Amino acid sequence: MSKMLLPDSSWQTDPETGEKAYIRNFTDSKYDWPEGLLQGGENGVVVSPKGNYKTSFVEIFVDNTFIRGEGETLEEAETDCWNKYQDRNLCPGHEWEPRGLKNGGGYCKNCNIFGMNVISIEEVGEHCAVCGKATFYHFSHKTNLYYCEEDYPLKVEQARYFELLKNRSWDLPADEQEAFNKELNELYRIVFELD
Numbered sequence: 001m002s003k004m005l006l007p008d009s010s011w012q013t014d015p016e017t018g019e020k021a022y023i024r025n026f027t028d029s030k031y032d033w034p035e036g037l038l039q040g041g042e043n044g045v046v047v048s049p050k051g052n053y054k055t056s057f058v059e060i061f062v063d064n065t066f067i068r069g070e071g072e073t074l075e076e077a078e079t080d081c082w083n084k085y086q087d088r089n090l091c092p093g094h095e096w097e098p099r100g101l102k103n104g105g106g107y108c109k110n111c112n113i114f115g116m117n118v119i120s121i122e123e124v125g126e127h128c129a130v131c132g133k134a135t136f137y138h139f140s141h142k143t144n145l146y147y148c149e150e151d152y153p154l155k156v157e158q159a160r161y162f163e164l165l166k167n168r169s170w171d172l173p174a175d176e177q178e179a180f181n182k183e184l185n186e187l188y189r190i191v192f193e194l195d
């Protein structure tokens with residue numbers, strides 16, 4: 001049995017000591033999933049061009065793919081996700097097509113599963129704005145241009161962001177924690193929201 005991460009994980013204060021700790025909530029899953037990040041939640045809002053809707057969902061990140069199931073309840077969503085995962089295993093052989101994606105991700109013609117890093121950079125046909133080599137390393141929404149890893153303008157900020165995430169400690173004194181969160185949030189804004 002696997003453990004499923006729930007999104008209601010949050011900072012909580014111990015009423016006796018006053019210390020803050022980040023509590024991650026897990027639930028037991030129904031199926032025997034492979035090793036990977038399994039997460040789910042109830043009443044997640046899905047933004048859709050056909051109108052936003054609320055659903056329970058279960059997602060797994062495994063073998064370079066991301067599979068999502070939806071349903072009325074968390075159990076239904078997990079079954080939906082599990083069935084999609086089984087379909088994927090029955091696929092006679094993935095044949096990837098980008099369907100408009102330019103980041104190397106694509107969908108299988110046969111089983112419809114999504115895969116990351118499955119389309120070659122030549123096929124995507126985008127080029128670095130600085131050096132001109134084929135790349136889809138980074139697309140800037142600010143400039144509408146692609147950059148290769150070497151020429152990515154925010155590589156220092158991005159590296160710092162991932163370094164902070166990797167070395168994240170959950171039991172810093174409150175003032176250090178606040179400074180840490182502030183830097184992390186600011187970097188997130190620069191790297192992911194403003195670009």
Ligand SMILES: [Zn+2]
Pocket residue numbers: 088091092093094095108109110111112113
């Ligand atoms: Zn397939």
Ligand SMILES: [Zn+2]
Pocket residue numbers: 128129130131132133147148149150151
């Ligand atoms: Zn370049």
